[in-house]
Amino acid sequence: MPSTNTILAILWWASYTVLGVWAQKVVPGVDFLAPGIVLSMQEEAGHRTLWLALVWILLLEGMGSLPFGYGVAWYGLLICFYFIGCWLFEARSILFMGLLGIGLGVLHPVLVYSLSNLANLTVPFRPTLLEGLAQAVIFPIVWMAADQLFPKRLRQDVKHL
């Protein structure tokens, strides 16, 4: 029998996923689920983040139009950025989230350009750059909103310094 916390966590993340998918329909080219990966690592690092990443990779790849591989690289490198950043910054600082957003904003056009070249596809570069810019701005905002709404009883982190 799953505990109340597990059920609450499943419900919360399912709602976050639904809202994220709708947001991605409204603002194409921007990933609203990526801040969830970071929040999950901050709050309940472990197998739950891996499950979330797996489900969201499949969602991202299914919704997208590039050959399979973007989501794996996207979330893989986001997790690497997060761990590298944790050596230098306080993990929950807004500055760090802003830098992660900029990192993802740069990563998006680089990944799209590289993977589309590998698959011999033509992708217009200018819209991709604008999407990267939007991603850099939206990432810390979504992270802050999700952090505020994350249920207190599921939090396992230390309080702010």
Place this chain on the structure above:
Amino acid sequence: MKKPKKIAIVIVVGLFVYLSMYTWNLRTGYLDALSSYTGLDVSGLILRPGIWVSDKVSGFWGRYIYLVGLKQENDILREEVAEHRRNAMFLNAEARSAERLERLLGFEAPTRWGFSGARVIAHRMGPSGSLDTLTVDKGSSAGVGNDTPVVSPDGIVGRVLQAGTSASSVLLLTDSNSRIAVFGDQNRSPGMLSGQGYGQPLLVRYVNLNAVIDPGELLLSSGLSGIYPKGLPVARVSKVQRSDISLFLTVLAEPLVDVARLEEVLMLRPDAGPQADQTPVGEEVTDGAIH
């Protein structure tokens, strides 16, 4: 082993594994199919209830509350229907006559295509949605497969890029990776139509310098690629330029369909057997099937 060396080995191995997975998938398509049958279907399931509610609300508003100009619109539509009926009467007679002549001359009857309607549930989605696509609520359970032609009453929209069980993504004709073999309606000059991105004109490639093609001419699918049926309207020529350095004309065209405003589309599928085996000459073509 020193730490930097370990990190370098991890990076190289990770890159190798990733690129192997990527190229293996490009060859086999297994992972694309997996993501279509999971991610695409799940996103369709997530979006569908909201779209259903939105349709119902806007339908209720349009049908029962916002009735401004309804009478005038109704009169215009009646006139249009009457004109279409007149046209259809003459065209049906011509089609039957052409069919009889083709049979007399021993032409093989063209493939008969059936169609089913699908609702557009999203356009480009997610960061990896870099191509001009839209998502529809029909998938392999409704007989939709990869490369299924997608049309609207105005003309060709594109073809299915990935089909899930209950949702599919459609590559639009405006995308730079779309190619459609076409010919001119009047002068029959062949070419290859490709997109240049949404909002940009379409480019007709490989039209010979001595070919006759006029601005305003309708471009029809030639059916040579085997994906689209022959004779469907695709675009209208907007500009023809003769180049001094190229062996081909520079031809630009405007799509007949405004892909950003599409709400419903038709998915085509070839019916089993040629038309002649199913429809006797002289019988009218029924709804749900076209030549």
